Amino acid sequence: xxxxxxxxxxxxxTGIVALLLLTAVLVLGILVNRQGRLPGLPRFAVTSLxxxxxxxxxxxxxxxxxxxxLDTYVRIPLxxxxxxxxxxxxxxxxxxxxxxxxxMLAMIITSLTRGHLNRILWRAIHLLAYLCxxxxxxxxxxxxxxxxxxxxxxxxxxxxxxxxxxxGWRLASAARQxxxxxxxxxxxxxxxxxxxxxxxxAHERISR
Amino acid sequence: xxxxxxNETVNEAGNETAHETVNEATGGAIRxxxxxxxxxLPLIPGVPEDLRGHLARYGRPPYRGGPxxxxxxxxxxxxxxxxxxxxxxxxxxxxVARARGRKVIVANGAESxxxxxxxxxxxxxxxxxxxxxxxxxxxxxxxxxxxLYLHPGASPEVLRALNQRAAVGLDWLxxxxxxAPPRFLAGQESALVxxxxxxxxxxxxxxxxxxxxxxGGAPTLVQNVETLAHLALIARYGPRWFRALGTARxxxxxxxxxxxxxxxxxxxxxxxxxxxxxxxxxxxxxxxVGGYHGTWLPAGTVSTLxxxxxxxxxxxxxxxxxxxxxxxxxRCGLTEAARxxxxxxxxSAGQCGPCLNxxxxxxxxxxxxxxxxxxxxxxxxxxRWAGLVSGRGACNHPDGTVRFVRSTLTVFAPEIxxxxxxxxxATNHGATSRTPFLPLPAAMxxxxxxxx
Amino acid sequence: MADTLRVNPINCTGHGVCAxxxxxxxxxxxxxxxxxDPRPVPPALDLEARRAVAACPALxxxxxxAERTADRSA
Numbered sequence: 001x002x003x004x005x006x007x008x009x010x011x012x013x014t015g016i017v018a019l020l021l022l023t024a025v026l027v028l029g030i031l032v033n034r035q036g037r038l039p040g041l042p043r044f045a046v047t048s049l050x051x052x053x054x055x056x057x058x059x060x061x062x063x064x065x066x067x068x069x070l071d072t073y074v075r076i077p078l079x080x081x082x083x084x085x086x087x088x089x090x091x092x093x094x095x096x097x098x099x100x101x102x103x104m105l106a107m108i109i110t111s112l113t114r115g116h117l118n119r120i121l122w123r124a125i126h127l128l129a130y131l132c133x134x135x136x137x138x139x140x141x142x143x144x145x146x147x148x149x150x151x152x153x154x155x156x157x158x159x160x161x162x163x164x165x166x167x168g169w170r171l172a173s174a175a176r177q178x179x180x181x182x183x184x185x186x187x188x189x190x191x192x193x194x195x196x197x198x199x200x201x202a203h204e205r206i207s208r
Numbered sequence: 209x210x211x212x213x214x215n216e217t218v219n220e221a222g223n224e225t226a227h228e229t230v231n232e233a234t235g236g237a238i239r240x241x242x243x244x245x246x247x248x249l250p251l252i253p254g255v256p257e258d259l260r261g262h263l264a265r266y267g268r269p270p271y272r273g274g275p276x277x278x279x280x281x282x283x284x285x286x287x288x289x290x291x292x293x294x295x296x297x298x299x300x301x302x303x304v305a306r307a308r309g310r311k312v313i314v315a316n317g318a319e320s321x322x323x324x325x326x327x328x329x330x331x332x333x334x335x336x337x338x339x340x341x342x343x344x345x346x347x348x349x350x351x352x353x354x355x356l357y358l359h360p361g362a363s364p365e366v367l368r369a370l371n372q373r374a375a376v377g378l379d380w381l382x383x384x385x386x387x388a389p390p391r392f393l394a395g396q397e398s399a400l401v402x403x404x405x406x407x408x409x410x411x412x413x414x415x416x417x418x419x420x421x422x423x424g425g426a427p428t429l430v431q432n433v434e435t436l437a438h439l440a441l442i443a444r445y446g447p448r449w450f451r452a453l454g455t456a457r458x459x460x461x462x463x464x465x466x467x468x469x470x471x472x473x474x475x476x477x478x479x480x481x482x483x484x485x486x487x488x489x490x491x492x493x494x495x496x497v498g499g500y501h502g503t504w505l506p507a508g509t510v511s512t513l514x515x516x517x518x519x520x521x522x523x524x525x526x527x528x529x530x531x532x533x534x535x536x537x538x539r540c541g542l543t544e545a546a547r548x549x550x551x552x553x554x555x556s557a558g559q560c561g562p563c564l565n566x567x568x569x570x571x572x573x574x575x576x577x578x579x580x581x582x583x584x585x586x587x588x589x590x591x592r593w594a595g596l597v598s599g600r601g602a603c604n605h606p607d608g609t610v611r612f613v614r615s616t617l618t619v620f621a622p623e624i625x626x627x628x629x630x631x632x633x634a635t636n637h638g639a640t641s642r643t644p645f646l647p648l649p650a651a652m653x654x655x656x657x658x659x660x
Numbered sequence: 661m662a663d664t665l666r667v668n669p670i671n672c673t674g675h676g677v678c679a680x681x682x683x684x685x686x687x688x689x690x691x692x693x694x695x696x697d698p699r700p701v702p703p704a705l706d707l708e709a710r711r712a713v714a715a716c717p718a719l720x721x722x723x724x725x726a727e728r729t730a731d732r733s734a
Contacts, residue, residue, distance in 0.1 A: 600669060602668070
């Protein structure tokens, strides 16, 4: 339970906004990967929103950590934002927050330096998103009384449902995807020659 | 003049050809191989030389140490690659020789072209020439690893040769035999390196070229087995000997696989020999030159051309894999071509969108043209797809397929018109459907394991 | 010293972002894959070209120095 300073309010507010932003980033990331579109927007909007909102989330988390540190009611060392379990106050839950923030930083730094990195390494680190979000979620619920009841809890649960649904859809889509060698055979079968009458003009593209 | 050997002919123009029938061992007189043919093929056709015979005929490989002599000799000889690309061999040698650090050499015996038998025959009949070339080139570039990349089932004579050579300490570097899957792309340079590195035999994006960064990141020299055999002879007899046959721009001899109605055989001919000494254009409606990435030429044109890229390129054709297939007049060229394009489509690595999507559609369109009465849109679609896929893959598979398709549309245009009216000029329909003229493997790849 | 755009067709999965950001030099074929103008990038479009390269989700679009548009050997 914290004090009632402006810093403490700011920390809680930026925290909940960060959770919303991270939820949006994850969903957008899945959309990018699956080549999904946002209605009425060009394709580059999906990629740009994904990147920009992730940077915005980091900014919000930075403020979230700083304001928590600056609030004097409880002693939270600055480094506990990135070093897990360095805080005496709520050691476990804040530790989870630091872990998720570290994962985020890894993902963002590797994405900013993508051109110089091995593709497989970049992808492996980026897949940590599916670990990062649940850890951030656990941090949110565990370290804040706000989120444990009322409309804030509803909001947090709604975010969790969205993430589960999106990740589930992503998994199902991957399971449906044909491996490389099978794609050729599939397209060949799809375009098996027909006679001059009633031919099927198959225009679909087998997704890669 | 004594009785002419059974399997050799010298025609009026003095051009020489030597024949090696693929599946038979026949008799023939022995001839010294001073300046004439055969150079690569055995003196007694059908009887492969063992190591003793090889050493008696050629002597030990002339190791000179270091790159200098051999690469210069190869440059003066003007040897170009016999794997299809006809790239100057000395340039590839020099690039890898210049590089620092670990280097790899691979003898490419993965003859993935279904209509070509020359590499398989050479490996069976004269493996020691190939292995000599591999060793000499390995020493010239300073390789520390040597591989022989073969399709399964090609090894017995090669293994025997390797063992015999090891027993007398003939080899400068140990050779590892690596297996190539039976895929059309398995012999492609970057696919080969990919396979040797443990991955599937599918091409990778270039740059970097394998001569800069290949197997395990090391500069890798990949050379066709026939090229290495020529190199082994150049090292012994010198560039002037090599240039005694062939033309000034394209010196030497080459192996070709000739398909006619009666027979398929591997021929060693000097470059520049008239094509009509290799295949009789009469009775053929068209001749496929190069292979399944090659070009159809009308029979009339073929009778005026010589074997070599200089002459062939003026008609949009190239020597390629050395396949010369004279389609008999009684066959349906469209049906044959459609089967080939379907095979080429199935053999796509499926990595690049344009190839993956374009080739199956082209195959279906060509099959429709080969049928009775096609939709008007089909021809336009085929032309559009041909333009779309060429140059947009990571390798030359779509380009080569488009070359074959376009020459089919050109040379068999009258046939297409016939078919659109429900007719066909082929009189041998039973033969066409049951025993096709152009050879193709029965099995198509279906899963990842087929590429390993 | 103009650079040339090339797409790595193995990495490209047809997102189509490049064609939106650089329609002057990149069009999409009927399957959604980019057709890239092979000529050197005009100086006026250099910045846009770099943005397009950075924006590709698959990192398939690349800028090559003029001398190094490597030929492919079969």
